[in-house]
């Protein structure tokens with residue numbers, strides 16, 4: 019099987035590592051890739067935001083399967099263009115994509131499917147915004163405000179704040195930018211990311227993971243694309259995955275099929291385990307980053323066949339997934355200034371050996387590696403348990419050299435110390 023991965027982050031590097039280890043994969047390419055993926059996969063150039071260019075690339079390279087990582091090509095309809103060229107793609111069609119691209123679409127779908135989520139108030143103008151903030155405050159009795167940009171905002175369009183003036187300012191800024199706003203009920207309780215592969219009918223959940231979205235230790239500082247992650251979750255209630263499959267994933271996939279827009283590909287549910295039960299925070303239609311970096315190293319079942327079955331049908335015929343025992347931790351090494359204004363183009367030293375997944379790197383003109391993004395590396399390790407995986411990941415981080423780099427020192431720490439409690 020010839021597999022083409024689209025993207026240039028640590029998620030795509032993790033996908034390339036897993037695909038390169040699958041004996042069914044006879045050729046692997048990544049477009050545009052980074053300094054890490056090029057050691058495993060042929061690097062192909064492409065304007066990955068352009069669906070026609072992605073399809074032409076897949077065709078020209080004779081791909082059997084295209085795995086699209088980032089969100090932008092998804093919304094642009096790259097998966098449809100690839101499928102029209104007769105090539106399998108692990109991405110839902112543009113019709114199914116609003117499940118990720120539009121929060122209000124997702125809310126309507128969840129209401130129709132009976133999937134539990136936060137109550138929400140769609141807002142189209144400044145006066146409505148004031149009213150929605152008052153209503154949510156009256157209903158939740160002093161909980162923080164949650165104000166969201168309705169469209170794609172790379173994980174940065176959401177403000178969670180106890181400060182009404184800040185909530186109002188964020189909402190108005192989003193409205194001024196011409197986007198709709200969604201005000202939401204605050205969901206307390208630990209967050210869980212659960213990925214599932216689906217062919218539009220059968221749903222196969224992967225392992226639950228948790229990511230760290232804030233920049234600084236103690237979940238402080240601004241939101242980022244993700245500063246680290248771990249899997250599985252030692253504190254998760256038994257039966258969580260089965261419950262989410264029955265109450266969230268399967269009803270969502272069934273509702274899309276009922277609408278004649280079957281969702282085939284990777285469905286990512288961001289969940290909050292609240293005192294009142296599991297609630298969906300968001301859906302994504304792609305592998306999450308950095309959770310992919312900890313879920314895939316634990317997957318023993320070869321990845322390519324699984325992705326092909328999701329893309330083309332037949333997941334029900336596959337045997338149950340096999341997982342390696344133990345746990346995985348990834349720590350994101352970020353460029354100085356990330357997330358506001360990352361400084362890139364700096365020389366970077368990455369030790370030899372496994373676990374250094376490249377997130378934002380490029381090959382320097384004279385050889386060597388340069389930082390090329392806000393998140394530079396996702397440094398990952400697997401261990402017999404979470405504590406061991408965490409120690410090994412931080413030992414690897416200590417070998418990285420990048421001027422001004424920063425990373426969180428507390429990834430998975432609360433879980434290791436037994437300080438994460440699920441409300442049930």
Ligand code: AMP
Pocket residue numbers: 136164166173174175176178202203204205206209231288299300
């Ligand atoms: P989203 O873009 O919807 O995934 O939101 C980004 C992050 O904001 C989530 O991962 C949560 O950490 C936080 N968040 C979003 N919605 C809520 C909510 N209703 N209650 C509490 N936190 C939220």
